[in-house]
Amino acid sequence: MTVANAPVLVSGVAQAEPGRHPIGEPAGPAKRSPAGLAKYLGLAPFAVYVVIFLAIPTVLAIVTGFFTEDGSFTFANIAGLFDPLVLATFASSFWVSAITAVVGSVVGALVCYALLGTRAGGALRSFIDSASSVLAQFGGVMLAFAFIAAIGSQSLVTLWLKDTLGVDIYADGVWLYQPAGLLVVYTYFQVPLMIITFLPALEGLKTQWAEANATLGGTRFTYWTRIAFPVLAPSFFGSLLLLFANAFSSYATAAALVSQGSPIVPLQIRAALVSETVLGRENMAGALALGMVVVMVVVMWGYSVLQARTSRWQK
Amino acid sequence: MFRKRTIAGIAIFAAAAITLSACASDTATPAAGDVDAATATSAEDFGGLDALVEAAQAEGQLNVIALPDNWANYGEIKAAFEKKYDITVNSADPDISSAEEIAAADNLKGQDTAPDVFDLGTAVALASTDYFAPYQVANWAEIPADNKESDGLWVNDYTGSMSIGYNSNEVPEPESLDDLLGDDYKGAVALNGDPTQAGAAFAAVGLATVQQGGTLDDFQDGIDFFSELNKAGNFIPVNATPATIASGETKVVFDWSYNNLAQTSVVDGWKVTTLPGAAYTSFYNQAISADAPHPAAARLWQEFVFSADAQNMFITGGAYPVTLAAMNEAGTTDEDAIAAIGNLDGDIVTPTAEQSEAASALLAEKWAAAIG
Numbered sequence: 240m241t242v243a244n245a246p247v248l249v250s251g252v253a254q255a256e257p258g259r260h261p262i263g264e265p266a267g268p269a270k271r272s273p274a275g276l277a278k279y280l281g282l283a284p285f286a287v288y289v290v291i292f293l294a295i296p297t298v299l300a301i302v303t304g305f306f307t308e309d310g311s312f313t314f315a316n317i318a319g320l321f322d323p324l325v326l327a328t329f330a331s332s333f334w335v336s337a338i339t340a341v342v343g344s345v346v347g348a349l350v351c352y353a354l355l356g357t358r359a360g361g362a363l364r365s366f367i368d369s370a371s372s373v374l375a376q377f378g379g380v381m382l383a384f385a386f387i388a389a390i391g392s393q394s395l396v397t398l399w400l401k402d403t404l405g406v407d408i409y410a411d412g413v414w415l416y417q418p419a420g421l422l423v424v425y426t427y428f429q430v431p432l433m434i435i436t437f438l439p440a441l442e443g444l445k446t447q448w449a450e451a452n453a454t455l456g457g458t459r460f461t462y463w464t465r466i467a468f469p470v471l472a473p474s475f476f477g478s479l480l481l482l483f484a485n486a487f488s489s490y491a492t493a494a495a496l497v498s499q500g501s502p503i504v505p506l507q508i509r510a511a512l513v514s515e516t517v518l519g520r521e522n523m524a525g526a527l528a529l530g531m532v533v534v535m536v537v538v539m540w541g542y543s544v545l546q547a548r549t550s551r552w553q554k
Numbered sequence: 555m556f557r558k559r560t561i562a563g564i565a566i567f568a569a570a571a572i573t574l575s576a577c578a579s580d581t582a583t584p585a586a587g588d589v590d591a592a593t594a595t596s597a598e599d600f601g602g603l604d605a606l607v608e609a610a611q612a613e614g615q616l617n618v619i620a621l622p623d624n625w626a627n628y629g630e631i632k633a634a635f636e637k638k639y640d641i642t643v644n645s646a647d648p649d650i651s652s653a654e655e656i657a658a659a660d661n662l663k664g665q666d667t668a669p670d671v672f673d674l675g676t677a678v679a680l681a682s683t684d685y686f687a688p689y690q691v692a693n694w695a696e697i698p699a700d701n702k703e704s705d706g707l708w709v710n711d712y713t714g715s716m717s718i719g720y721n722s723n724e725v726p727e728p729e730s731l732d733d734l735l736g737d738d739y740k741g742a743v744a745l746n747g748d749p750t751q752a753g754a755a756f757a758a759v760g761l762a763t764v765q766q767g768g769t770l771d772d773f774q775d776g777i778d779f780f781s782e783l784n785k786a787g788n789f790i791p792v793n794a795t796p797a798t799i800a801s802g803e804t805k806v807v808f809d810w811s812y813n814n815l816a817q818t819s820v821v822d823g824w825k826v827t828t829l830p831g832a833a834y835t836s837f838y839n840q841a842i843s844a845d846a847p848h849p850a851a852a853r854l855w856q857e858f859v860f861s862a863d864a865q866n867m868f869i870t871g872g873a874y875p876v877t878l879a880a881m882n883e884a885g886t887t888d889e890d891a892i893a894a895i896g897n898l899d900g901d902i903v904t905p906t907a908e909q910s911e912a913a914s915a916l917l918a919e920k921w922a923a924a925i926g
Contacts, residue, residue, distance in 0.1 A: 324919065392741050392790065393802045412787035413741045417926075499748050499791035500922040514751040515652035515675045517914045 301532065304525025316526035325507065329530065332487060332503040335418055339425040340482035346426075347433025348475060351441045354434075359442065368438065371431035378428055383495035386424050391415060418502050421493055425486050432485060433478055440474035440549060477545035484538045488531070504531055591849035595706065596690045597857060600850070603692060606857070607639060609850035615642050616851040619669040620655050622648040624796060626712055626812045626838075627871025634867065635858050641851055651752060652678035659685055663845050670852035672841045675753035677910050679708045679839040686841040689853055691860045696880035701837065710837035711859055712873040714810030715828055715898055716754075716761040721805045723823035730829060731765050731779060734806065735786050743783055744794040744804035746813065750917045757836055758808035759917065760905060764832040770905045773913040774920075781924035791925060799824065815872030815895060832901045837876065862886040874898055 304316045319325060350367070357364045390396050392413050400406045414420055444467055452462045490505040497503075501510045504527055510517070511524040589600050591609055600606040610616075616635070623629030625648075632643045646667070647658065652675040662668035674682070688705040691697075701710035718728055725742060728734050734743055749755040763769070763776030783789040792798060794807040799817050807814060814826040840859055846852040858864050865875035866888040872895050881887040905913065 324922065327922075387803075391803060409741050410787070412784070413790045413792070416791040497791070498793040499745070499925050501748065501750070502922065502926065510748070510751050512657070513651045513654050515678050515753050516756045516910075517750050517918045518653065518677055518681050 297532070300525050301529045302525065303522050304529050306522055308519060308522060316523050319523055320526055320530050325527070328502065328504050328507050331418055335421050335425065335503060336483045336486035338422055339429050339486045340479050342426050343429025343482050344433045344475065344479045347430045348437055350430070350434055351438045354438065355441055368435065371434040374431035375428055375435055378489060379491035380495040382424060382427065382492050386415065386496070416497055416499070420496060424492060424496060425489065429482050429486065432482060436478040436481060437474065440471055444470065473545040473548035477542050477549055480538050480542040480545065484535055484542070487534060487538070591853065592687065592846065594853060595688050597692055603857065606850060606854055610641060610854035611639060613848040613851045615644060615848050616855055617644045617646060617667060617670045617848065619646045619658055619672065620648060620650050620652070621645055621673060624816045626714070626873040627867045631864050631867050634863065635855060639854060656682045656685055659843055659845065666847045668845060668847050669843055670846040670848050671855050672843060673711065674839045674841060676836060676839060677914070679841060680907055683707050685844055687844045687846065689842050689856055691857050693860055693877065696877045697860070698876070698879070701876050708839040708841040710876045711840040712868040712875045713835045713837040714812045714873050716757045716808065716834040717811040717814050717826050717828050719799070719807045719809060719814030719817060719824060719826050721802065721821070721823050722825045724802065724805045727825070727827055728806065731762060734788060735782060739788045739806055741787060741790050742805035743788050744790050744792055744798065744807050746794045746807065746809045750921050753836065754809055754813070756913070756917070757834055760913065761808070761834040764834060764903055765829055770903055770909045771912070773916050777917065777920050777924050784925045789925060796820065811895065812872030832903050833898065835898065835902055835904050866891060869895065
């Protein structure tokens with residue numbers, strides 16, 4: 240869930256003063272080049288880190304998709320992406336991500352709106368803000384286990400519902416370990432992620448705008464439809480895309496929860512790599528990874544475009 | 555966005571990485587004494603078993619991989635090896651799949667943590683013979699010809715029978731597959747893994763196939779059974795583990811007899827049954843890594859695994875060892891242990907390599923939809 244780090248940077252920008260970077264000022268061509276060099280030197284540790292731990296592994300993984308096990312070049316794995324089964328997996332990954340992103344962003348936005356009613360910097364708002372920062376990162380085996388312990392078939396809540404209320408949530412079969420279960424579990428970390436991404440944007444709504452609206456004879460309704468919504472829309476849809484990417488790239492939670500059928504793409508990659516019954520598909524994993532990268536690039540490109548529009552209003 | 559400097563940096567880094575890894579592979583363990591343990595194909599090459607023991611003890615360590623303590627009694631077997639030869643057994647990643655064992659051998663090649671020996675499902679063993687060193691144990695002749703590669707690249711070590719474990723406190727004993735479709739087994743029936751990934755689950759579908767009157771040529775009957783089980787709401791798509799059995803989450807589990815039997819002493823009410831009719835078995839395979847960092851210890855482990863002592867420990871763990879017939883003849887079988895698990899009899903089926911391959915392809919195509 241590396242993408243979840245992005246909003247922290249964004250919210251930092253939102254709160255910062257719009258002051259300009261001193262190096263960015265035109266200072267004459269003679270002085271530019273040493274400053275430029277220093278800039279790149281400063282960037283070097285991060286760049287090296289990204290190249291070693293992100294760029295090289297990504298390229299290596301994807302390149303394997305273009306080779307057979309014997310090392311000869313092939314398009315067979317890429318063609319394998321269009322196998323109906325693999326397409327169905329991409330579709331189900333898409334739906335799991337889309338549904339949890341929409342639910343997460345709508346619920347999260349409502350929570351943010353409610354939080355606007357609390358005092359800025361007050362105990363409640365900072366508590367929910369910091370709790371959300373933690374919960375947005377709560378994933379993987381721990382989260383899966385928490386849900387198994389809470390609503391698994393022999394769990395606390397399930398048995399209590401059955402014994403005291405007579406409600407059997409698994410009357411039609413145990414759905415927790417299927418994509419339906421992923422919807423519930425993913426939503427759990429999507430809502431807090433939405434809160435930490437979207438709250439700064441809502442807080443950026445200036446009271447002066449509301450006052451200007453009132454002065455000009457606007458109603459509360461026109462304030463929301465003509466001012467707040469257009470200003471917030473890029474941020475909202477940007478966050479929606481971020482949530483989508485977050486769910487789409489999640490592996491550990493699903494891996495700990497779903498053991499049959501590999502219904503989403505990250506689990507297909509696992510199956511291709513570790514299967515002891517269906518052999519010789521290791522390189523297919525590279526092709527599947529390429530498919531995921533393509534989807535992620537499109538989504539994150541959309542995110543950055545929307546984010547650029549958002550920051551225009553936050554200055 | 556890549557500038558020349560960055561590219562030069564990458565080139566330097568890559569060159570350094572290659573140099574470093576080249577250094578690593580140069581430091582392969584030297585042969586003990588004047589024997590090259592890595593190419594020895596029998597204890598004779600060392601000058602007898604005692605010399606092999608000495609060479610192995612000089613190495614002092616053995617790296618095993620994917621051997622869970624509660625799987626076919628491997629916990630006791632590893633401990634017995636350590637005690638008998640005073641060699642430390644390093645047990646890595648007990649819960650990984652056979653395919654991951656080979657991946658680990660690849661990734662750790664040249665390092666002293668690489669696996670020395672493998673215990674593999676048949677499909678992976680047949681596809682990975684390049685990774686194995688041939689070796690013939692002292693009692694090579696006791697292993698039936700069908701159960702070994704002729705040079706000793708791989709050798710069958712033990713098999714289980716596909717069985718049904720059930721919690722007798724919660725559900726009645728299933729007497730046929732169709733029983734499992736009834737209301738008594740709501741959300742109760744689990745597999746040990748996904749059949750497109752795990753050998754034990756694959757075997758469960760195979761058992762269902764033959765129990766439904768099909769043959770191993772076509773696993774469709776078995777897939778249909780699990781599809782029906784899922785539609786009835788009786789299939790629980792969670793990996794059966796000792797933990798899910800203990801918690802009651804998986805009340806009925808298709809698994810190898812040795813895995814199910816291991817739970818009878820741990821979980822109150824856990825019982826094991828095999829259905830009347832065809833029994834499904836499948837041997838696991840023992841092999842020595844060609845790149846073993848401890849080549850002599852690896853060969854000594856192989857000798858130990860096929861000795862009567864260790865083969866009897868497999869029986870105690872609920873598995874049927876490959877030298878069982880020879881042991882029965884020699885009178886070295888642990889009679890109490892074999893009485894406890896019962897002899898393997900009836901119509902025994904094991905898929906051939908071709909049948910396994912066809913079934914894998916069919917499962918890859920149909921399984922997800924069948925239980926979706």
